[in-house]
Amino acid sequence: xxxxxxxxxxxxxxxxxxxxxxxxxxxxxxxxxxxxxxxxxxxxxxxxxxxxxxxxxxxxxxxxxxxxxxxxxxxxxxxxxxxxxxxxxxxxxxxxxxxxxxxxxxxxxxxxx
Amino acid sequence: xxxxxxxxxxxxxxxxxxxxxxxxxxxxxxxxxxxxxxxxxxxxxxxxxxxxxxxxxxxxxxxxxxxxxxxxxxxxxxxxxxxxxxxxxxxxxxxxxxxxxxxxxxxxx
Numbered sequence: 001x002x003x004x005x006x007x008x009x010x011x012x013x014x015x016x017x018x019x020x021x022x023x024x025x026x027x028x029x030x031x032x033x034x035x036x037x038x039x040x041x042x043x044x045x046x047x048x049x050x051x052x053x054x055x056x057x058x059x060x061x062x063x064x065x066x067x068x069x070x071x072x073x074x075x076x077x078x079x080x081x082x083x084x085x086x087x088x089x090x091x092x093x094x095x096x097x098x099x100x101x102x103x104x105x106x107x108x109x110x111x112x113x
Numbered sequence: 114x115x116x117x118x119x120x121x122x123x124x125x126x127x128x129x130x131x132x133x134x135x136x137x138x139x140x141x142x143x144x145x146x147x148x149x150x151x152x153x154x155x156x157x158x159x160x161x162x163x164x165x166x167x168x169x170x171x172x173x174x175x176x177x178x179x180x181x182x183x184x185x186x187x188x189x190x191x192x193x194x195x196x197x198x199x200x201x202x203x204x205x206x207x208x209x210x211x212x213x214x215x216x217x218x219x220x221x222x
Contacts (some may be wrong), residue, residue: 036213043119044206104156
């Protein structure tokens with residue numbers, strides 16, 4: 001699997017948009033970009049994924065650059081409950097679910113009141 | 114949406130005992146499930162890939178005789194930590210089809 005690079009930590013003011021970057025310069029053509037977050041002592045929570053088009057759901061938006069070498073997860077109005085470690089992952093998607101992945105160190109997002 | 118249930122959420126055992134952790138896909142079938150381990154302040158580390166009806170595939174450095182994986186049905190995979198010792202204390206997490214279980218906090222005393 002392609003590796004990803006994320007900043008180790010970020011702060012965001014409550015109510016403002018949180019923009020979390022991720023570099024995945026070695027991503028291959030059939031690999032998807034996934035974002036998860038992990039709140040302390042819980043399992044990772046799926047946020048969003050995409051292949052090459054921008055995606056939006058009730059939780060966040062995913063912006064993927066045209067060359068697919070980087071992406072940005074956007075939380076439009078951050079709340080204190082969004083404080084977590086955010087992981088950007090790239091992986092193939094097969095019929096049984098996605099292939100095994102390697103988790104990086106993620107970005108620790110701290111939302112500040 | 115797809116839900117992965119993991120049980121128990123926490124367990125404390127004496128050193129030398131074996132502990133079984135269950136991972137269930139509640140509303141879908143999963144031919145493949147994954148088991149991870151996470152130590153404090155570290156990222157998730159993949160331990161093994163659980164394959165329904167066949168042997169699990171273990172990552173380098175993970176002892177297959179220590180961490181027994183059984184995937185006997187399309188909705189259940191189990192991880193058994195055999196002869197557990199304090200260094201096996203960790204947070205164990207399973208996943209299937211993009212979803213993760215809530216994790217099991219294992220403490221060996």
